[in-house]
Amino acid sequence: MIWEIVQVGDPVLRKKCEPVTRFDGQLHALLDDMKETLIHAEGAGLAAPQVGVPIRAVVVNVEEGYFELINPIFVWQKGEQRGAEGCLSVRGKVGTVCRPSKVKVIFQDRKGDKYSLVARDFFARAICHELDHLDGVLYTDKAANVRDAED
Numbered sequence: 001m002i003w004e005i006v007q008v009g010d011p012v013l014r015k016k017c018e019p020v021t022r023f024d025g026q027l028h029a030l031l032d033d034m035k036e037t038l039i040h041a042e043g044a045g046l047a048a049p050q051v052g053v054p055i056r057a058v059v060v061n062v063e064e065g066y067f068e069l070i071n072p073i074f075v076w077q078k079g080e081q082r083g084a085e086g087c088l089s090v091r092g093k094v095g096t097v098c099r100p101s102k103v104k105v106i107f108q109d110r111k112g113d114k115y116s117l118v119a120r121d122f123f124a125r126a127i128c129h130e131l132d133h134l135d136g137v138l139y140t141d142k143a144a145n146v147r148d149a150e151d
């Protein structure tokens with residue numbers, strides 16, 4: 001099911017999200033809906049609070065593949081990259097954001113099993129952006145110059 005994506009101004013986007021403790025059918029249904037919603041919106045990532053659910057779950061869809069990250073935590077962040085970023089919750093805007101160029105995260109999958117991954121470049125940017133959502137942070141808080149996107 002495709003969900004409506006919450007837009008900036010909604011307080012759910014500013015919450016510190018709660019850890020996921022139940023890896024059950026309800027979580028799986030939410031993740032399936034987040035995937036469908038992300039693909040429909042043609043985005044690179046979506047965090048649960050963006051569909052109104054303040055829990056620590058994000059999905060990312062990039063060249064490297066499709067990933068579901070539950071309770072993700074940075075192990076380290078290295079380097080620096082500057083680049084354009086947008087957000088499905090801040091429609092029609094883009095801004096330049098400085099992010100690490102390489103990150104390592106530990107996370108759980110939808111069954112609760114633990115994994116880690118290393119991401120570089122745009123993949124790293126997407127992870128940083130989505131993990132910020134779990135702490136109520138939007139890229140516009142960090143962007144140097146938020147402007148209208150030229151579609």
Ligand code: CO
Pocket residue numbers: 086087088089129133
């Ligand atoms: Co976003």
